[in-house]
Amino acid sequence: MMMVPEGGLQEQIAALHDTLTYDTPIRGGVKSETLVSAGGKFELGFFTPLNSSSESYVGIWYHNLNPRTVVWVANREKPVFVNLTSTGVFAIKEGNLQVLDSFTDDESYWSTGLEPIKSSNLTVRLMDSGNLVLFSDDGEDDRLAVQKSLWQSFQNPTDTFIPGMLMDKSLELTSWRDQDDPGIGNFTFKLDQEGGNQYVISRKSIPYWKSGEPGEFSTSAEMPPLITYMLSNFRMRGVSPNNLTRLEDNYTRLVMNFTGELQFLTYTKQWNLDWWEPKDRCSEFNACGDFGSCNSNNIPRECKCLPGFSPQFVEKWKSGDFSGGCARQSKICEKNDTFLSLKMMKVGKPNPPIKLTTKQYAGTSA
Incomplete structure (x- = not known):
């Protein structure tokens, strides 16, 4: 998630409502239309990153914050390549939310990927939490709409985690490609699949950083x-009440940055970097290789x-590439x-034990 200064094709925006239906798609272009959540906290529309004049994306950002801070x-x-004859359209089509070409309406740049359905009773709403929800509109309020949702952006994030989301084993943040390119980057953040309340950053599927936990084994700083x-969607205990007010404001975010840093930021007149990891080379997972x-x-x-x-x-090794380790x-x-007794060392968690039956143990012993 990056901050995108106004410019390029991001001209005057006409914000109309928080809901999209079959009959009211969002169109890009010179006077790009947007959705704005009911409380005015988030906005959805087409945007063009800095240093690009024609590549257009559909994103969600904080409404009325400057520079623009994209969270999804x-x-x-x-990207949609905008020219004199073609712009993008964000619409419901065949039961899916899609980014389409305004000229042909046939080429899809993105889709929610659901099974096609013919129902015309589908609605997309941008919630005040920042969640974009596709649901069957039977007149429910926001809470029921989320419970009955067919798809929601909170379960399909890009690089940013905001209050109201839940980090479970199926959720993963993926960095941008670089500061001005929202394409899929090299770094991901998710729960450590080995269990416990530990988290892992991976670089091209290889562990890059792991959160530590209290005790004898600790690879890095405790989250x-x-x-x-x-990350638990406010379900865990043990947090000071004085700190809870910091999370009640939606201007709080956790970002998997394209540099490989996991960054926790809060907003008070400007974005403040309150915490990040890895802080240095030695915080990286297996920074110096084996031994x-x-x-x-x-x-x-x-x-x-x-x-x-x-x-x-x-x-x-002399060039600074330590991945080969030592022999x-x-x-x-x-x-x-x-x-030798090596003091002042931090080591990783031991590999989980392998449970063998008596028969298996006899085979490996032989």
Whole structure:
């Protein structure tokens, strides 16, 4: 999620309502139409990132905040290329919410991906929470509409988590490609699938950072209780009441940044970066590879090999690429080998134990 200054094709916007139906699509272009939530907190419409003159995306941002801060993007992998004859349309078609080409109405740049249905009784509403909800309109209020929703943006996020969402095992934040490109980037954030209330950042599916937890094993900083409380959709206990007011305002967000940082920001006249991880190279997961240790005070490189080990790939190591780790210098368990006590070290959680039946154990022992 990035802040997008006004400019390019983002001309004057006519905000009309918070609801989209079959008969009232949102059209891009010179006088782009938008939805604005009932309380005026969020806005949805077409936007063009900085340094682009023709690529247009459908997004949700904070209404009346400048510069524009985008929290969700629909067609992030396939922008609409705007020209004199064609702009984008955000509409309900065949039971799905879609980004279409205004000229042909046949090319779809994005879709909610639901099974096609013929019902014309579908409605899309931008809630004051920032959630975009597609539901069958039977006159329900917002709460019932969410409960009966066919699709909602809170369960299909891009790079930003805001209050009201729930971080469960199915939810994942994916960074932008870079500061001005909302395409799918290299970093993802989600619950650690190994269990517990730990979280993991991955870089191209490889663990990049893991949250720590109190106890003997800790790879990095423990996630602040205020953030885990927000990620649980305010269901966890143990958060000071004095801090809860900070989360009641929707101008609070957790962002998987394109740089690989997980950033927690709050708004008071401007965006403030209150917390982030990883804070340095040594906060990264397995920063120095196998049998390597990391210390930010090490000069000239943060990484060193443990005693008795040397870099696996010397030239890469010298260039600052420590991914190859270190290799043992001698054979395992020689006569004079001893165990060294390494103090002031943080290590990762041990691998979970493998449960074997008696028969399996006998086979592996043999």
